[in-house]
Amino acid sequence: MLNVYIDRMFCENLRFAFLVTLVSIIILQTLSSQRGWAANINCPNISSTCYGTPYDDIIFASSVQFNVVHGMGGNDFIRGYSNVPNIIYGDDGNDILLGGANDDTMFGGRGSDKYEGGFGDDTILEDTINAGYVGTLLNNDDMISGGEGDDYIQSGEGVDRIHSGPGNDFIYPNGYYRDFSFDTADCGSGAADKIFIYSGDPDIAPNCELITNLDR
Numbered sequence: 184m185l186n187v188y189i190d191r192m193f194c195e196n197l198r199f200a201f202l203v204t205l206v207s208i209i210i211l212q213t214l215s216s217q218r219g220w221a222a223n224i225n226c227p228n229i230s231s232t233c234y235g236t237p238y239d240d241i242i243f244a245s246s247v248q249f250n251v252v253h254g255m256g257g258n259d260f261i262r263g264y265s266n267v268p269n270i271i272y273g274d275d276g277n278d279i280l281l282g283g284a285n286d287d288t289m290f291g292g293r294g295s296d297k298y299e300g301g302f303g304d305d306t307i308l309e310d311t312i313n314a315g316y317v318g319t320l321l322n323n324d325d326m327i328s329g330g331e332g333d334d335y336i337q338s339g340e341g342v343d344r345i346h347s348g349p350g351n352d353f354i355y356p357n358g359y360y361r362d363f364s365f366d367t368a369d370c371g372s373g374a375a376d377k378i379f380i381y382s383g384d385p386d387i388a389p390n391c392e393l394i395t396n397l398d399r
Contacts, residue, residue, distance in 0.1 A: 221257065226250045235259055239276075244269050254278050258294075263287055265301070282330070295323060295341070300330040300348070309338045329371070342366065351375040356386055361397075 221238030226245045235242050237256035244250040246264040251272075254261055258277045263269030265283035273280050277294040284302040291298065291309040298307050309325050323341035329348045336347055337355040345368040347354055352373055356366040361381040370376035370391035377393040380386045388394060 220260075226252060235261075235274075244271070254292075263301075268303070286332075291325060293323065295325060297326045299328045300332070300334055302331045304332045304350075305329060305334045307334065307336045309343070333373075338366065340364070343368075345369065347371045347373070347376060349373060352377070354378040354388075354391070356388075357381060357384065 220241050222236050222240045224233065224235060224240055224242045226233035226243065228245050228247045230248045232251045232253065233242065233244065234253045235255045235257070239257040240254060240259045242252055242254060242259060242261045244252050244263045246266065249267050251270045252261055253272045254274045254276065256275045259273060260279045261271050261273065262281045263271055263283045265285065268285040269282055269287045271280050271287065271289045272292060273290065273296050274292045275294060278291060278296045280289045280291065280296065281299045282289060282301040282303065282305055286303040286305060287300060288306045289298055296309060300307055307327055307329065323339065325338055325341060325343045327336055327338060327343065327345045329336055329352055331349045333350045334347055334352045336345055336352060338345060340362045342364045343356055343366045345354060345356060345366070348371045350373050352370060354368050354370065356368045357380065361384055363384055366386045368378055368386065368388050368391065370378060370388065375393065376391050377395065378388045378391040379395045379397055380388060382396050382398045
């Protein structure tokens, strides 16, 4: 029964797939391959902090009140709702984090995470070195879609794929420190996107209007 519910929620998520980038569609499609969920958690309709378990969870933020959501351990699927801003922490594990229509803030934590910011001016952070996770280069390859809005995206260690979507975005594909990885950052259709890279890294930055070399 839980697998049927998961597939039903996957179909509901696809209803808004035409509003987001190709990267977002890939993120949503990965949900149907996940099985063996430990818990299905609906955060309470009060302003609160909502926690997952140490295992693989499905977590839905409140649809009427502001929530801070922590996935804790495991490979979690966390969805924020559209009518309130969301603060989402994936924590450890290979997580899928979906924002809504407001200005969301998402932290992936350790693991190869997938993000969809949705609408709004979102902040997406995956800077494992700055967060104190030194030495986690392996298995930290992230896929990030900012969606519409003026987003701030900061990935970290690993080979990351970023599509910032429509809007004028700020992108740091290496976080605060260079990792010499091969990142791809597509700035999307904005008119004044800014990306900050190191000259020695083999990063690709198509559709980025303003490129800053951090080595200078």
